[in-house]
Every structure is written in C-alpha cells, then in structure tokens.
Amino acid sequence: MTLDYQVGDSTNPKGHALIYFRDGSNPGRVGASYVVILPVSVDISKYVPPFLAGQVEQLGSGDMSSFAFPPAPEPVPSEEWLRETARNRGDDLLFGGTANLSDVTSLMEIVAGISAEYASQYDSLASVRDIAGAGQVDNGGAKNDAVASAGAPIADVNDVMYGMMSEPDLLTELTTLMGRFQYESSGGDTAGARESEAKIRSIGRHVPDNRRIDLLIEAATDGRAESATRAQLYLERAYAMYREDYTRVQIIEQEIQALSGD
Secondary structure, three states, rough: OOOOEEEOOOOOOEEEEEEEEEEEEOOOOEEEEEEEEEEEEHHHHHHHHHHHHHHHHHHHOOOEEEEEEEEEEEOOOOHHHHHHHHHHHHEEEEEEEEEEOOHHHHHHHHHHHHHHHHHHHHHHHHHHHHHHHHHHEEEEEEEOOHHOOOHHHHHHHHHHHHHOOOHHHHHHHHHHHHHHHHHHHOOOOOHHHHHHHHHHHHHHOOHHHOHHHHHHHHHHHEEEEEEEHHHHHHHHHHHHHHOOEEEHHHHHHHHHHHHHHO
C-alpha cells in the first residue's frame, strides 16, 4: 500500500498522523482519524476486567503498539484546517481517499489498514536508525563511512522497505510511483518528482536487472514528446519479463524502437 502524504515525508514518518477522507457524495465534507505509534508496547489484557479477558485473548495476544482513534473518521471543518493543524502540531497528514463517510464498518477496516502500513513504515525507519546508530562509531571513534554521509539513514529507508517486498508488490508500487512522478513532473512539483524518482531507482535495485528499470527512468525523464508513452512501454515490459511472456516482450521492444526511430 502506498500512503499519500499531504504533510510530512514518507521517508521519515513522525509516528503520529492524521488520516482523512473526502465524502464521495459531497467532496466538501471531510472526515478524519488519528493514528499513534506507541514508544512502549502495551499488554492491554492487564487492564481489562477478568470477565472480558477471554475475548481479548481471542482477538490476539493483547499486545498493542499502535492504534487509531476514532476507529472511523469523524467530521472535521475542512482540508485546510487539517493541513494547518498537522503543521502546527508537527503531525503527518495522510489522505485516505474518497469514501462513503456513513459506511462506518468499511471505513474502520480502511483506517486500520492505513494505520498498519504507517506503523510498518515507522518501524522500518526505526530499524534503519538503529543500524545507523550502531555504525556511527567504529575503530575507537572513527565514523563508519557507510552511514556517515549526510542523509544516508533516511535515504536507506526505501531500500529496507522494498527489500522486504515481493516482485509483484514492487511492480505494483512502481506503477503507482510512475503515475505520481508524471503528475508531479507535469505540474512543476520538482521536489515531489525527485522523491518519486528516488523511490523508482530504489525499486530498480530490488528487481532483476533485465527488467531495465534504468531505461524506464531514462524514458520518463528525457523530456521528449513521446516520453510518457515509452515509459509506459518499459513498465509493461517489466511486467511481461516477470510473467516470462517473451513474445509480448519482443512486441513491446519493437514498439519502443519504432518510437525511438531506431
């Protein structure tokens, strides 16, 4: 799942975030929930009356390291209010999408899924920081070159996350990122485009070289009239290579050559 950060940075989640949704039938109506990653794991079974303890055990171990409240979004004044609130409080702000704000049951599941992904991203960052911290001092106080470069721990977060994903999941993520990259590039969002490009390059390090993600990036960034079309073809080629559909690969490569004038 790709989280849509409206405020904050996906490579450096803060551990507390507002999650909001627009109402599908009334886009001006907005609802939000709040997710917190606890610094201390809690065994909630210790705080539950004995007659409810069995129900808690049926739900799991009782350990809780993060939670969202309210469990389904409640009405808030506006998106601008959310952005201002998130900035003033130092929260991340995540857009959950357009939904039926009256469908509480479905929204509880969606909020839980977003919260779980947010917690996973935060935990991955924490692991990278732990590794980086352990390597900051080496050989009697010398800095470890692997982590001493500016920003290296944060940049490595994507590699950690993508290193744990299967190729189908990576290709799905790549598809999402390509759409975002093209939108950001055409809209003049240079910073956003750089971030998306960095993530695409990171994915390229975790799929076989013959998927040619390097050529996909080259096609997407060369500024030529047919750039978007060639980038889409390279994306389709990566999927075809994964499926071992070499007939389709050959057809796609011929289409790329025709566009390139080779």
